Amino acid sequence: MATAARIVLNPHRRSQPAEALSTALRERVVGQPEALERIVDTFQTLLAGLNSRQRPLANFLLLGPTGSGKTHVVEVLAETLFHHAHALIKVDCAEFQHSHEIAKLVGSPPGYLGHRETHPVFTQEALEQYQTPELPMNIVLFDEIEKASDAVWQLLLGILDKGTLTLGDNRRVSFARSMIFLTSNLGAGEMQSLLRPGFGFAPASLEAGPARLHNRLDAAATAAARRKFSPEFFNRLDHVVVFHPLDPAQLERVLDLELAAVQSRLDDSRAPNAPALRIECTPRARAKLLADGTNVAYGARHLKRALERLLVAPLASLIATHQVGERPEILVADFAAGSDAQAAGALVFTAASAAPARARGA
Numbered sequence: 580m581a582t583a584a585r586i587v588l589n590p591h592r593r594s595q596p597a598e599a600l601s602t603a604l605r606e607r608v609v610g611q612p613e614a615l616e617r618i619v620d621t622f623q624t625l626l627a628g629l630n631s632r633q634r635p636l637a638n639f640l641l642l643g644p645t646g647s648g649k650t651h652v653v654e655v656l657a658e659t660l661f662h663h664a665h666a667l668i669k670v671d672c673a674e675f676q677h678s679h680e681i682a683k684l685v686g687s688p689p690g691y692l693g694h695r696e697t698h699p700v701f702t703q704e705a706l707e708q709y710q711t712p713e714l715p716m717n718i719v720l721f722d723e724i725e726k727a728s729d730a731v732w733q734l735l736l737g738i739l740d741k742g743t744l745t746l747g748d749n750r751r752v753s754f755a756r757s758m759i760f761l762t763s764n765l766g767a768g769e770m771q772s773l774l775r776p777g778f779g780f781a782p783a784s785l786e787a788g789p790a791r792l793h794n795r796l797d798a799a800a801t802a803a804a805r806r807k808f809s810p811e812f813f814n815r816l817d818h819v820v821v822f823h824p825l826d827p828a829q830l831e832r833v834l835d836l837e838l839a840a841v842q843s844r845l846d847d848s849r850a851p852n853a854p855a856l857r858i859e860c861t862p863r864a865r866a867k868l869l870a871d872g873t874n875v876a877y878g879a880r881h882l883k884r885a886l887e888r889l890l891v892a893p894l895a896s897l898i899a900t901h902q903v904g905e906r907p908e909i910l911v912a913d914f915a916a917g918s919d920a921q922a923a924g925a926l927v928f929t930a931a932s933a934a935p936a937r938a939r940g941a
Contacts, residue, residue: 594623596626597622604652604659608652611648611820611823614822615652617637617820618758625716631755633755634740634741634742634754635755635758636759637758638759638817638818639816640761640762640763640819641760641820642764642819643767643824644764644767644771645764646880646881647822647823647878647879653667653762654667667718668700668706668719668720670684670719672723672724672727673722673726675727675728675730676726678730680728681730681734684699686747702752706756710756717756717757718757718760719754720760720762721735721760723764724762725764736811736812738754739759742754742755765803765804766800766802766803766804766821769803770799770800770821797821827873830873830882831869834865834872834886838858841894853904856898856903856904856907857908857910858912859912860890860911861912864913868889871888871889871924872884903930908931908932909931910929911930914926
């Protein structure tokens with residue numbers, strides 16, 4: 580009897596939609612490859628129809644210091660899938676530090692004052708407002724979960740485990756199509772104690788290399804989370820992902836993305852038929868922005884503030900006073916040594932007319 584030929588299959592191969600999602604996330608999220616991999620794997624499980632019908636698609640706990648991209652990755656995911664960064668339900672847990680505020684999420688029971696005026700955040704209609712037949716899923720974000728009251732954590736136990744929630748008026752809400760993210764800064768202090776002050780990675784006590792430091796950072800953040808959350812809560816999480824502080828090369832990439840965002844704002848604000856204005860930064864200007872915007876404690880968020888102060892605000896003044904924008908121009912931002920502007924900690928701007936496009940066939 581002939582033996583059937585065996586074909587070796589590749590379980591690591593991704594479908595075209597999953598690969599497209601992976602590419603889009605990597606283009607806009609700097610670093611954090613583990614988080615991106617697990618998000619894309621969850622998405623492919625949904626596409627294959629193998630997701631559980633009795634619980635959420637996946638429950639993520641994203642740990643790490645501020646400015647490392649925890650909330651950003653969720654917003655980029657929403658924008659990539661649903662074409663809008665706010666196409667999700669976001670719960671700012673700092674607003675739910677008292678037990679009675681849970682009524683904002685589930686509504687007040689009948690008979691309580693304000694029952695009819697309380698519109699709960701979680702309704703089936705709210706969860707499904709961005710879903711499409713091609714993409715039957717939704718995204719729920721609990722930002723800074725460690726700041727929430729115990730009542731919110733108790734509420735989450737049922738959502739994370741069974742994927743259901745009972746509202747104040749006894750309506751049931753299903754989270755079976757939800758990708759749920761919890762973000763937290765827990766462990767950020769412990770992670771920073773393992774890093775040198777300022778830039779750099781391993782201190783002398785971690786000379787075994789980046790891999791060991793990576794594991795130590797993960798262990799420090801996870802241990803802090805375990806001390807905060809109860810075992811039954813922690814056991815309902817599918818993925819605990821630690822976001823690491825961004826290194827200098829990654830902050831360079833963030834700077835590129837932020838400069839592209841400033842250019843996009845310029846393009847969007849341009850009046851119809853108005854000449855184009857392009858912004859360029861010299862290497863010295865980039866170094867100045869990184870020097871002023873680099874802080875291990877605040878990550879990329881500090882860099883964004885430096886751009887607003889050193890680049891966007893002066894650029895707004897130049898445009899508002901009609902010093903630029905009357906013809907196609909390239910606005911060059913520099914940081915010249917010995918200038919008065921440098922003494923004040925500012926960039927120097929010069930304008931040059933953009934070369935006219937050559938005629939076709941010339």
